[in-house]
Amino acid sequence: MQQSNFASLADFEASKASLKEIRQHLHANPELSFEEEKTAAFVAEKLEAWGYEVTRGVGGHGVVGRLRVGQGNRSIAIRADMDALPIHEATGLPYASKAQGKMHACGHDGHTTMLLGAAEYLARTKNFEGTVNLIFQPAEEAGVPSGAQKMIDDGLFERFPCDAIFGLHNHPGAPAGSFLMRSGPLMASSDTVVITVRGKGGHASRPHLTIDPVMVSASLIMSLQTIVSRNVDPTETAVVTVGSIHGGEASNVIPESVTLTLSVRSFSPAVRDLLERRIRDLTATLAASYGATVEIDYQRGYPVVVNSADETEFATEVVNELVGAENVSVCPLIPGSEDFACFLEHKPGCFLRLGNGVDSAILHNPKYDFNDDSLAVGAAMWARLAERFLWRPR
Structure with a gap:
């Protein structure tokens, strides 16, 4: 033909x-x-x-x-x-x-x-x-x-x-x-992660009596950016984006919890698994170091x-x-x-x-x-x- x-x-x-x-x-x-x-x-x-x-x-x-x-x-x-x-x-x-x-x-x-x-x-x-x-x-x-x-x-x-x-x-x-x-x-694969950081709320003037989830979340956001730069092979491609952060209602109140949402993308199953493992481990360890706890809802999307x-x-x-x-x-x-x-x-x-x-x-x-x-x-x-x-x- x-x-x-x-x-x-x-x-x-x-x-x-x-x-x-x-x-x-x-x-x-x-x-x-x-x-x-x-x-x-x-x-x-x-x-x-x-x-x-x-x-x-x-x-x-x-x-x-x-x-x-x-x-x-x-x-x-x-x-x-x-x-x-x-x-x-x-x-x-x-x-x-x-x-x-x-x-x-x-x-x-x-x-x-x-x-x-x-x-x-x-x-x-x-x-x-x-x-x-x-x-x-x-x-x-x-x-x-x-x-x-x-x-x-x-x-x-x-x-x-x-x-x-x-x-x-x-x-x-x-x-x-x-x-x-x-x-x-x-x-890329596309995964969504919802992280809830739970601390101990209280008056903004007495932070020593609280476990501040806003401060924990701020530290976590910066630490999450090290995953791609320090854990993923430089010849690979990956993205960890914190798309939203919600917590608190007033300037003089330290809230009980803060919720973060992440978009996580990669181009190989191995890197995808690595990202999930590091996000889970880093989040739990960092929160524990401040006395806070976390709940992680890791939702795998399209491969x-x-x-x-x-x-x-x-x-x-x-x-x-x-x-x-x-x-x-x-x-x-x-x-x-x-x-x-x-x-x-x-x-x-x-x-x-x-x-x-x-x-x-x-x-x-x-x-x-x-x-x-x-x-x-x-x-x-x-x-x-x-x-x-x-x-x-x-």
């Missing part, structure tokens, strides 16, 4: 208007995590009309469209997320969100549209041998438990077997239609996104063929997190980044909008990747 026989950008030229219409419809009608009922129905109805075997309600509002062609025994899964964010839109666009306080500020409307565009093309051309599983996932933005984990718990990979899984996120700051690729760790080498090499070949190597670059490590990592803990695969424009607003911003110029590129990429994957010999 020659490269010219696989999906190309030219094959999606006529689809640009319809893709734009779908994307802007989804943008105007956002639904939050675990509320994606209408979005899921919209997706399912289109897949059914194109001849897919459609399963609804996978892990909540998840939709899986399956298409088998020929006798090939290879199978691929491609995922797009569907949920929006609780943000009031400030774009002023004619297709701006109709739902007060909700908007597609992360581009999931574009992700869903691109996979629908590929779905229509694959069903029409059937230029492959094997099975395509298209996963439209809810609740990526929800945190733990996320839509990915809920779909896995609902038997996603047992019900819809696949040899590998692929996903994509748009990338503000990179040229529209360009790709950023990286093998191995790509996006590290780790792209497998073979699948990343393959996906890189596909995007090089589609847009030219000059439009493909190495993606830097991204300290944000993504629940596609949950899928990659079960299956080999690759998570790609697609440029959203050099001047794009950042993700989760009220002025963000997905770049429609990337729609046909993303749809063509998914179609070509599926075709190439299912024509490769096992």
